[in-house]
Amino acid sequence: MGLDFVSEVAARPPLVLGVDPRPAWHPGPEPLEHLERYALELMETLADGLAAVKFQYAFFEALGGAGWALLERLVAAARVLGLPVIHDAKRGDIGSTAEAYARATLARWPGSALTVNPYLGGDALEPFFEAAAASGGAVFVLVKTSNPGSADFQDLDAGGRPLYLRVAERVAAWAEAWPAEAEPWSRVGAVVGGTHPEALELLRAALPRSLFLVPGLGAQGAEPRPGAGLLWSASRSLFYPGGRPDLAAARRQAEAYRRALAG
Numbered sequence: 001m002g003l004d005f006v007s008e009v010a011a012r013p014p015l016v017l018g019v020d021p022r023p024a025w026h027p028g029p030e031p032l033e034h035l036e037r038y039a040l041e042l043m044e045t046l047a048d049g050l051a052a053v054k055f056q057y058a059f060f061e062a063l064g065g066a067g068w069a070l071l072e073r074l075v076a077a078a079r080v081l082g083l084p085v086i087h088d089a090k091r092g093d094i095g096s097t098a099e100a101y102a103r104a105t106l107a108r109w110p111g112s113a114l115t116v117n118p119y120l121g122g123d124a125l126e127p128f129f130e131a132a133a134a135s136g137g138a139v140f141v142l143v144k145t146s147n148p149g150s151a152d153f154q155d156l157d158a159g160g161r162p163l164y165l166r167v168a169e170r171v172a173a174w175a176e177a178w179p180a181e182a183e184p185w186s187r188v189g190a191v192v193g194g195t196h197p198e199a200l201e202l203l204r205a206a207l208p209r210s211l212f213l214v215p216g217l218g219a220q221g222a223e224p225r226p227g228a229g230l231l232w233s234a235s236r237s238l239f240y241p242g243g244r245p246d247l248a249a250a251r252r253q254a255e256a257y258r259r260a261l262a263g
């Protein structure tokens, strides 16, 4: 097999650069061109210190055809720089549609990872696991999200335990069923918000084989904590430190995160 997301990421520093592009925050008459140049320079300058680059699909989709084209170019550029890619698209649908979502992401970009929503159940996630195994990829299942409203459903009592821990039980079983080459890790990871440190600790113990994508650094107030298999992700605070594109400030911020995550 060629590229392998799990092996690559497990061997890299634990910081993920989130790319949530906002053309309105870029100067000049051609903000999209400025954005693309900035994203390329930023990925290049931070590459050695990153686990992966996470592209938030919503921000590209919101730009229409130009956004899709930009996404394709940036994903390709990340691969040229040797950076593993996470498609943050939070897909989830009945099996036949899940297959198409998997073709559009995991199969199209071998060695990449995709975020998925478990609400439709196991049969709806199976196509993603199969595509990840066939393409050297990985899947991150939403388990406990970083937003305050995650409590509305994810914390509901489900037979004496919060629902997110029930989801974690299933994720643990899927993780066993879909091992990766890089022991002990699996192709089935979890999304766990860094804004919930207690849940993060509980889930780390419950999911020993899953890499965690941990959003919430910076803008959402999560405190960086080192830990095995924790891939901490920052978007606004790293891509737009101080609320604007700024390569030097982004380098400083990445360095500060790296120091904090090294323990």
Ligand SMILES: O=c1ccn([C@@H]2O[C@H](COP(=O)(O)O)[C@@H](O)[C@H]2O)c(=O)[nH]1
Pocket (backbone or CB within 6 Å): 018, 020, 056, 088, 144, 145, 146, 147, 191, 192, 193, 215, 216, 217, 218, 219, 220, 233, 234, 235, 236, 237
């Ligand atoms: O629970 C979740 C899952 C995904 N996200 C995504 O991560 C980034 C966070 O952006 P920041 O600017 O670093 O706050 C964004 O793309 C979200 O869609 C999340 O925040 N929480």
